[in-house]
Amino acid sequence: MARSSRLCNVLSKAKHHLIAAMTVASFILAAPLAAQNKSGSTGEEVVLGLSKDRVAITATFDGSEILVFGAVKRETPIPTGAPLQVVVAVSGPASPVMVRRKEKKLGIWVNTDSVLVDSAPSFYAIATSAPFSDVLTDTEDLRYRVSIERAIRSVGAGMHIRGAQDFAEAVIRIRTQDDLYSLRENTVAVDEETLFRTAIDMPANLTEGAYRTRIYLTRGGEVVAQYETTIDVDKVGLERFLYSMSREQPFLYGLMSLAIAIAAGWGASAAFRLLRNS
Template sequence: MWRTLIALLFFAAHPALAMEEEIVLGLSQDRVAITSTFDGSDILVFGAVKREAPIPDAEPLEVVITVSGPSEPVMVRRKEEKFGIWVNVDSVLVDSAPSFYAVATSAPFNEAISHTEDLRYKVSVPQAIRSVGADMNVQNAQEFAEAVIRIREADGLYSLREDTVAVDQQTLFRTSISMPANLIEGDYKTRIFLTRGGKVVSQIVTDIDVRKVGLERFLFNLSRQQPAIYGLMSLAIAIFAGWGASAAFTVLRNR
């Protein structure tokens, strides 16, 4: 009795908590298999908003979705032409950059989430990259992180897809995330944010498992665990391929 009364008084004093919105998430697939014929994959992200009260009479609900691949350090070098030769003049080790990063929003990014919340949750592509170890002598060190973004955007590894999340009646949402063929193995963290007025009101995190399978998995493990055998096998295949091409050319020439 007393516990129920205390709970009612608590939610009366904190109405925002009583009207909390939660995410019920779904994925079309939570595992991506990389094979010799793999040319990319589309992941359907969909879900619903669970409420204990009617839809708040405030700003419309927006949804922001991010998919992030494994992070790794990246060495970025800047070249300049000197005496007709391009040479490296500066280099910066970007401490951590995701191998893949996609952001999808239900509205223009700056309307879907505020700058303060972006800094807090590291949602946008620039915020997902961490570069704090640049040499003090390197000028415009931030340009090196921007170069990583520019290069990976051109390769289809980084993207911002505004207005691509469909939200129905502030309850159901869905979008499709395209993953290119040049993925690396690992767990791809998927985050979904619900926002109102640019402020995050709920979030959920899940993983998509990306792995090589079949012959690709065997060769990958062999190259890491038995590099000597992998090297000898590669040499034997190269010799056999060269001999086979030479024999075929000889047969064709003698006809």
């Protein structure tokens, strides 16, 4: 009888442990599903198309334009209330950037302070269907890090650095002047709250890598759906050969550069001699 009682106790404890494990597992499996339902609370989804998902950088590459177009998929009628707005954000590979402040001392411009901006995208373009402040609230911008200011992360400035935020703003200002950063409001056309399209201009001085492309559907400044894909930017042909050689065989690359410089100098000298003698 004692042995039978112990066996019953063991079986009872095992049953309780099994029920607890199944309960925990059900919560784990349900969590991603709940998150998906929350991100698409209006039942709207993005169906996206790109004119091209790969940009080839060649020796004659002078920039590219990518057409972004898509539609909103719904199982229910168009929601009433705030109109549908669209935000398209394309960002290049991010990397740290050293920013130095120059000041004039004794008539000479010298570097005074320097800050390492922890992460800044090499390229960032935002296109919206309305003014940015209308399509996305500050809270949603903070959550999804859509604006150019929020896409740059700078936390490494020392306490002695005055105006630390100025260094991140300097990165934005310089790269905006180089056409690497841009905010183009009212450039996404939305038809009947179902179709949308815009064009993203990519300059010639692109960095190689995967360009993250995000599309957000918003209503009343709140994100109701999102979609993400990538655009691959790669060097091809002679550009790719020279880039690979400079990274993998720097010694041979240096010798080749020296030989080309000598040949170019000799050729120019020979041409001038021919012109002078003629």
